Amino acid sequence: MASNDDERAPLLGEPVEQNLARDASLNGDAAKHDANRWRALRVRLITHGALIVLFIVALVLVLFFWDNVGRAIGALPKNPERAARRLLESAPVIDGHIDLPILVRSRYHNNVSAVDLNSQMPGHVDIPRLREGKVGGFFWSTYVGCPEESYEDDHYDFLNATWRVRDTLEQIDVSKLLITKYSDTFELALTSEDIKYTIRRGKIASLLGVEGGHQLGNSIAVLRQYQELGVRYVTLTHTCHNAFADSCGLQPGIKPKWGGLSKLGYALIREMNRIGVLVDLSHTSDDTARQALKYSKAPVIWSHSSARAVHNVPRNVPDDILELVGTGPNQTDAVVMVNFAPFFVADPGEANVQTVADHVEHIANVTGKAHVGLGSDFDGIGDVPEGLEDVSKYPALIAEMYRRGWDGFELAGLTGRNLLRVMEGAERVSKDLQRAGAEPAYDVYDQREDL
Numbered sequence: 001m002a003s004n005d006d007e008r009a010p011l012l013g014e015p016v017e018q019n020l021a022r023d024a025s026l027n028g029d030a031a032k033h034d035a036n037r038w039r040a041l042r043v044r045l046i047t048h049g050a051l052i053v054l055f056i057v058a059l060v061l062v063l064f065f066w067d068n069v070g071r072a073i074g075a076l077p078k079n080p081e082r083a084a085r086r087l088l089e090s091a092p093v094i095d096g097h098i099d100l101p102i103l104v105r106s107r108y109h110n111n112v113s114a115v116d117l118n119s120q121m122p123g124h125v126d127i128p129r130l131r132e133g134k135v136g137g138f139f140w141s142t143y144v145g146c147p148e149e150s151y152e153d154d155h156y157d158f159l160n161a162t163w164r165v166r167d168t169l170e171q172i173d174v175s176k177l178l179i180t181k182y183s184d185t186f187e188l189a190l191t192s193e194d195i196k197y198t199i200r201r202g203k204i205a206s207l208l209g210v211e212g213g214h215q216l217g218n219s220i221a222v223l224r225q226y227q228e229l230g231v232r233y234v235t236l237t238h239t240c241h242n243a244f245a246d247s248c249g250l251q252p253g254i255k256p257k258w259g260g261l262s263k264l265g266y267a268l269i270r271e272m273n274r275i276g277v278l279v280d281l282s283h284t285s286d287d288t289a290r291q292a293l294k295y296s297k298a299p300v301i302w303s304h305s306s307a308r309a310v311h312n313v314p315r316n317v318p319d320d321i322l323e324l325v326g327t328g329p330n331q332t333d334a335v336v337m338v339n340f341a342p343f344f345v346a347d348p349g350e351a352n353v354q355t356v357a358d359h360v361e362h363i364a365n366v367t368g369k370a371h372v373g374l375g376s377d378f379d380g381i382g383d384v385p386e387g388l389e390d391v392s393k394y395p396a397l398i399a400e401m402y403r404r405g406w407d408g409f410e411l412a413g414l415t416g417r418n419l420l421r422v423m424e425g426a427e428r429v430s431k432d433l434q435r436a437g438a439e440p441a442y443d444v445y446d447q448r449e450d451l
């Protein structure tokens with residue numbers, strides 16, 4: 001039986017119980033195997049799922065903080081308005097010419113206590129709008145007018161101009177009083193280094209400029225004293241000729257007196273170079289500009305002038321003079337800071353962001369982008385271009401230049417770096433001249449009989 005059993009065994013297989021037990025064990029293995037497979041699959045699914053979720057979260061974060069990512073790698077956003085604001089955060093506007101002091105003189109009789117720069121001022125400039133426009137610095141123009149009736153500064157001899165020295169001192173005074181009154185916002189800047197330092201601390205660098213040689217009372221000693229008071233540019237003329245140079249006037253056809261610079265004018269430039277006061281060629285005649293460009297050892301500026309080829313008025317700079325600007329042979333380093341005055345920008349009713357941008361573009365095309373800047377003339381102009389109504393609107397112009405293909409580096413040159421380079425150049429020349437022992441200019445105007 002046993003053998004039968006033995007024989008049967010292969011035929012019948014294991015007893016049912018045994019089979020069941022083995023099946024159970026086999027089933028158990030398969031189930032374990034399946035369970036393991038499921039577990040592995042689940043782990044894989046969870047891992048992949050988690051990776052996908054992480055990836056999506058990272059993508060969302062990158063997109064959400066794209067601006068910050070772009071900022072970290074120095075890229076500007078595509079949107080021109082946002083690009084302009086981003087650019088201006090690190091490269092704020094340094095305007096070559098703002099006439100706030102003359103507005104304070106004419107409206108408030110230089111009584112600084114009556115002026116509230118924290119609220120809306122009647123002109124184009126106050127602190128909230130300066131902040132809105134991302135202004136990092138500007139030249140306060142300490143301007144005193146020319147005689148109204150004449151292109152001559154107090155007759156042919158220019159000897160009666162001393163009250164203009166008084167008034168210029170008053171304009172320097174009122175500028176400094178305002179800078180002090182709002183010392184949380186403004187800080188007097190005397191050097192290019194001062195400007196950078198002030199901007200880094202979030203304040204507005206405040207520079208002083210004298211708008212016309214007629215304010216010097218025909219005396220080079222007065223220039224030296226203005227420099228001591230903090231003045232860092234003198235415009236060689238305003239709309240009148242003076243003892244130093246010819247003006248371009250306002251309308252075409254003004255008759256020159258000197259044919260450009262007078263003998264005293266050359267001495268003035270020599271002294272400006274020596275003491276580090278920038279030669280400003282806005283308002284000058286073309287001959288004055290040509291001669292000054294050739295004679296100045298230091299880089300020069302146009303604090304508020306546009307391009308004559310774009311709009312043909314004498315106050316704008318012609319191409320043949322723009323061609324003398326640069327660092328090549330027979331060229332002088334300079335920055336032409338574009339004026340927003342509608343009368344200089346376009347035909348009546350046509351001045352706007354685009355036409356001002358045309359001036360920037362044209363000057364850059366002739367001189368290179370390293371020689372153009374901004375000199376709005378705000379508070380000195382009755383009318384304003386559409387879209388550039390006050391100091392809060394600079395970002396609109398920067399956005400327009402960005403739209404025209406200017407990159408961040410070029411835009412930062414336009415807003416301030418080009419001016420800083422020119423200032424640094426003038427500071428270097430001044431140091432070199434003084435180190436080399438250059439004597440102060442003792443030239444006396446030859447019409448004077450008192451000295």
Ligand SMILES: [Zn+2]
Binds near residue numbers: 211283304380
């Ligand atoms: Zn002017």
